[in-house]
Amino acid sequence: MGIGRNLSEKKGRELRELREETNTxxxxxxxxxxxxxRKMSPGQRLFQTCNQVFASTxxxxxxxxxxxxxxxxxxxxxxxxxxxxxxxxxxxxxxxPRRTPKITYLHIYKCEQFSMGIFCxxxxxxxxxxxxxxxxxxxxxxxxxMHIKSYDWAVDLPPHMVKQSETTQTSDVRLAxxxxxxxxxxxxxxxxxxxxxxxxxxxxxxxxxxxVLDVLGPPYSDPDGRHCTYYQNFPFSTYSVDGIxxxxxxxxxxxxxxxxxxxxxxxxxVKMYSGxxxxxx
Numbered sequence: 434m435g436i437g438r439n440l441s442e443k444k445g446r447e448l449r450e451l452r453e454e455t456n457t458x459x460x461x462x463x464x465x466x467x468x469x470x471r472k473m474s475p476g477q478r479l480f481q482t483c484n485q486v487f488a489s490t491x492x493x494x495x496x497x498x499x500x501x502x503x504x505x506x507x508x509x510x511x512x513x514x515x516x517x518x519x520x521x522x523x524x525x526x527x528x529x530p531r532r533t534p535k536i537t538y539l540h541i542y543k544c545e546q547f548s549m550g551i552f553c554x555x556x557x558x559x560x561x562x563x564x565x566x567x568x569x570x571x572x573x574x575x576x577x578x579m580h581i582k583s584y585d586w587a588v589d590l591p592p593h594m595v596k597q598s599e600t601t602q603t604s605d606v607r608l609a610x611x612x613x614x615x616x617x618x619x620x621x622x623x624x625x626x627x628x629x630x631x632x633x634x635x636x637x638x639x640x641x642x643x644x645v646l647d648v649l650g651p652p653y654s655d656p657d658g659r660h661c662t663y664y665q666n667f668p669f670s671t672y673s674v675d676g677i678x679x680x681x682x683x684x685x686x687x688x689x690x691x692x693x694x695x696x697x698x699x700x701x702x703v704k705m706y707s708g709x710x711x712x713x714x
Contacts, residue, residue: 577643583632
């Protein structure tokens with residue numbers, strides 16, 4: 434019995450030592466990874482972080498809280514000069530103030546798991562109300578002042594048939610709750626929206642010239658059914674629905690949304706990002 438006890442104690446010590454060694458190696462690996470990330474350019478660091486964060490996600494699957502915090506931290510450190518952006522670039526001006534300004538999208542990277550790019554908006558430029566089906570989206574306003582209005586579907590209300598009102602000719606609308614309706618000034622914290630929360634449907638209006646860094650996971654994909662759908666919004670009073678009663682003081686926080694075709698005046702020019710090189714490895 435003494436021999437058995439000695440063997441058991443020895444095995445216990447060996448297991449404890451093995452666990453301690455494993456934990457030590459894991460901590461060293463994490464420290465080495467953080468050190469490598471710190472040595473990279475901000476754009477490269479963002480790319481490497483996205484690779485890690487979206488490696489095990491997919492449509493409708495939100496990254497873990499730790500991964501979300503990691504990506505928000507990296508985005509929060511990125512500045513316009515890190516990406517060679519300046520407000521005096523041609524992307525941020527318009528030749529004809531009477532026409533809807535053209536928006537430029539600078540494509541950085543895209544794969545099945547995620548995409549990275551920068552939206553460049555001149556003053557009064559608008560990205561119309563649209564959705565992000567099954568996506569988790571991280572955004573960082575790099576410079577400028579932007580008005581953002583966003584919605585989530587009012588899923589907590591009972592579904593009912595929508596009756597036509599005297600002022601409209603359609604019934605294919607759905608109730609949504611206003612999530613954000615405010616102006617944002619750079620520098621500000623990065624934002625995040627989720628597949629079913631956080632303002633999954635939004636529109637941007639540039640008060641001044643603006644640049645927005647966007648990370649989508651996963652990106653839009655028509656073959657996979659992740660289409661970009663545009664919407665028209667209507668005040669709550671436009672429609673009457675049996676069984677839905679919202680207090681008068683809260684009605685401004687609810688609106689009806691109806692799908693519509695892509696706006697004819699929406700002009701988006703896609704160009705390749707030409708800032709500091711990002712290496713795919």
